[in-house]
Amino acid sequence: MDNHWKRFIKGESVESEVTPSIYRSWQRSLEYHVDHSLVSHQDILTSARLSERRDSQESLIRASEPVLPYIFSLLGSTNYTVLLGDNEGYIIEAVGDAPFMSKAQKVNLSPGASWREEVRGTNAIGTALRENAPMSVFGWEHFVHDNHFLACWAAPIQNSQGLPLGVLDISGEANPDRQKILNIAMMGASMIEKNLRLFELENQLKFYQEGSRLASSLLQQGFLTIDHNGIITSINSYGARLLGRKQEDIIGKLAGEVFSTPKGWILNGHSLNLHLKDSTGKEITSHLNQVFNEAGQSIGAVGTLQIKKETPLSNSLWIGNSQLSQRTLARASKISSTHSSVLIHGESGTGKEIISRTIHKLSSRSQGPFVALNCASLPASLIESELFGYVDGAFTGARRGGKPGKFELANKGTIFLDEIGDMPLNVQVALLRVLQEKEVSRIGDTKALKIDVRVIAATHKDLSALVSAAQFRLDLYYRLKVVTLELPPLRERSEDIRDLVPYFIDKTCKSLGLPPLGIQEDVYTYLLAHSWPGNVRELENCIESMVALADGPILTTADLPDEILQSVENTQASTEPLLDQQTKQAIIYALNQTKGKIAPAAKLLGIGRNTLYRKIKDLEITF
Numbered sequence: 250m251d252n253h254w255k256r257f258i259k260g261e262s263v264e265s266e267v268t269p270s271i272y273r274s275w276q277r278s279l280e281y282h283v284d285h286s287l288v289s290h291q292d293i294l295t296s297a298r299l300s301e302r303r304d305s306q307e308s309l310i311r312a313s314e315p316v317l318p319y320i321f322s323l324l325g326s327t328n329y330t331v332l333l334g335d336n337e338g339y340i341i342e343a344v345g346d347a348p349f350m351s352k353a354q355k356v357n358l359s360p361g362a363s364w365r366e367e368v369r370g371t372n373a374i375g376t377a378l379r380e381n382a383p384m385s386v387f388g389w390e391h392f393v394h395d396n397h398f399l400a401c402w403a404a405p406i407q408n409s410q411g412l413p414l415g416v417l418d419i420s421g422e423a424n425p426d427r428q429k430i431l432n433i434a435m436m437g438a439s440m441i442e443k444n445l446r447l448f449e450l451e452n453q454l455k456f457y458q459e460g461s462r463l464a465s466s467l468l469q470q471g472f473l474t475i476d477h478n479g480i481i482t483s484i485n486s487y488g489a490r491l492l493g494r495k496q497e498d499i500i501g502k503l504a505g506e507v508f509s510t511p512k513g514w515i516l517n518g519h520s521l522n523l524h525l526k527d528s529t530g531k532e533i534t535s536h537l538n539q540v541f542n543e544a545g546q547s548i549g550a551v552g553t554l555q556i557k558k559e560t561p562l563s564n565s566l567w568i569g570n571s572q573l574s575q576r577t578l579a580r581a582s583k584i585s586s587t588h589s590s591v592l593i594h595g596e597s598g599t600g601k602e603i604i605s606r607t608i609h610k611l612s613s614r615s616q617g618p619f620v621a622l623n624c625a626s627l628p629a630s631l632i633e634s635e636l637f638g639y640v641d642g643a644f645t646g647a648r649r650g651g652k653p654g655k656f657e658l659a660n661k662g663t664i665f666l667d668e669i670g671d672m673p674l675n676v677q678v679a680l681l682r683v684l685q686e687k688e689v690s691r692i693g694d695t696k697a698l699k700i701d702v703r704v705i706a707a708t709h710k711d712l713s714a715l716v717s718a719a720q721f722r723l724d725l726y727y728r729l730k731v732v733t734l735e736l737p738p739l740r741e742r743s744e745d746i747r748d749l750v751p752y753f754i755d756k757t758c759k760s761l762g763l764p765p766l767g768i769q770e771d772v773y774t775y776l777l778a779h780s781w782p783g784n785v786r787e788l789e790n791c792i793e794s795m796v797a798l799a800d801g802p803i804l805t806t807a808d809l810p811d812e813i814l815q816s817v818e819n820t821q822a823s824t825e826p827l828l829d830q831q832t833k834q835a836i837i838y839a840l841n842q843t844k845g846k847i848a849p850a851a852k853l854l855g856i857g858r859n860t861l862y863r864k865i866k867d868l869e870i871t872f
């Protein structure tokens with residue numbers, strides 16, 4: 250068979266009779282002017298240069314260390330050597346049996362020699378590197394005649410981009426089992442590649458760990474990481490100080506031991522707010538987010554710890570961080586420092602009572618009572634006696650000893666009159682008198698009692714229209730609307746849903762004595778798309794029923810009430826396409842953020858101003 254080689258050397262055409270990769274390499278060997286009749290003694294490193302080279306290839310050598318002897322042991326015969334070459338074909342490591350290695354040494358197949366094609370013509374190491382593919386080169390396929398006694402198999406060792414970093418070679422004396430040994434060489438190369446990737450990941454991990462250690466040491470808040478077993482794997486010194494313990498006393502402990510949270514929470518929720526106290530009793534707020542791997546399994550949680558700031562609004566009962574909510578709260582806070590009557594307008598369930606309680610809590614009357622009366626829930630005949638009370642025997646059916654009215658009960662505090670639009674006209678007159686004279690007389694009594702009460706009235710109706718229809722007194726209307734507050738419906742501040750939902754889940758779990766529940770992100774797609782005609786009350790009811798009926802530790806779309814699923818699916822199917830709805834929401838959000846300014850809103854959305862104008866027009870957005 251070495252006829253092929255001889256004929257090629259003589260210059261005859263053998264292209265169709267030789268393996269293409271071997272033929273290509275022979276051609277290259279000719280171009281490099283490799284002498285086919287002589288063993289080259291070029292490109293052999295001195296031992297000092299070889300050790301420098303090995304130092305520069307430290308990770309390749311470390312990654313191969315366990316692999317070379319293992320591959321040698323698989324060969325099951327001693328007539329082989331297993332070699333590691335670097336990316337320039339220099340042999341930097343060899344494992345093998347002495348008799349064969351000494352034969353190999355005669356042709357410089359030993360550490361220090363480069364087996365690049367340019368120097369030694371066609372050979373497994375050089376040709377595998379050049380072709381960047383596994384190669385076997387047998388006997389006469391070697392370009393240099395003296396190498397014809399060799400049978401060699403080599404596989405490149407590649408980096409993650411597929412570029413060769415080195416080569417694993419198995420050389421022996423002619424062996425017919427070409428594919429089997431090539432497979433072993435390929436397996437060895439892939440084991441080395443895996444080890445190299447592992448080293449890379451270890452380095453990356455060290456890098457990130459060091460980066461996050463440095464960054465978290467600079468943070469003016471606590472930072473902690475918890476693994477999927479619930480063990481605290483790191484906490485910065487600020488966080489440890491907050492908890493009044495040493496870092497080393499916290500790291501390695503179960504989160505449940507440090508935070509005394511219900512067992513198993515870490516695997517249940519997607520995010521969690523822990524409520525803790527520091528060593529001096531100050532409240533610490535925390536926010537932990539779970540981290541998931543690509544398969545969606547929890548691999549732990551990272552989060553922050555902070556001392557809860559005592560802002561005036563921390564007394565607020567209002568949940569929601571949307572721009573509109575923040576504006577509402579800021580206005581409520583201002584109102585709380587005045588003594589005027591307040592008229593709150595908003596759709597049913599938007600939180601008129603909650604905001605009234607907040608105004609009361611923030612005001613100088615906070616130590617006094619907050620008394621609420623829903624004018625729509627009582628028959629007209631009873632409202633007056635509820636408001637002003639009565640004396641013994643004031644009317645048939647009156648309670649013995651009389652009864653104080655809500656105004657009396659609210660003295661030094663706040664009275665909240667919900668659904669004021671439903672107040673009968675005769676009671677409106679009496680109310681106006683109380684407001685003007687700041688005194689109240691129980692029904693059937695001649696004495697008047699001085700009272701100091703702030704009135705907050707609320708309605709979902711258009712009071713000015715009721716005034717025009719002569720159903721509401723103009724003078725009372727003006728008395729009440731000294732200060733007004735408009736509560737936006739939930740559909741206009743849907744970002745609040747992301748704050749309200751975890752709050753309601755938490756609240757319901759506590760009231761039902763259940764462990765904290767998580768919620769799947771998909772559920773929000775529905776909650777955000779629903780129009781919530783019943784506003785926050787409807788959302789609260791929805792979450793309450795989901796929690797009560799939930800099957801697992803995480804609320805999923807399967808737990809959504811049918812009416813929400815249907816209403817969202819109907820809107821999506823019939824009227825606006827989902828994309829339009831979401832675009833609309835994004836635009837409303839951006840306009841809220843930028844207080845209606847077009848240029849910054851367009852920037853926030855990443856679109857041009859003209860496109861934004863067009864979309865506002867097309868989607869009929871009003872702002």
Ligand SMILES: Nc1ncnc2c1ncn2[C@@H]1O[C@H](COP(=O)(O)OP(=O)(O)OP(=O)(O)O)[C@@H](O)[C@H]1O
Pocket residue numbers: 566567568569595596597598599600601602603604667709785786789
């Ligand atoms: N911003 C909010 N944060 C927390 N809970 C809220 C908020 N807004 C409303 N809620 C809850 O939603 C429910 C309805 O709120 P509220 O009674 O204050 O609304 P309303 O506007 O007074 O309703 P209605 O006009 O029907 O009386 C209550 O259970 C309240 O706790």
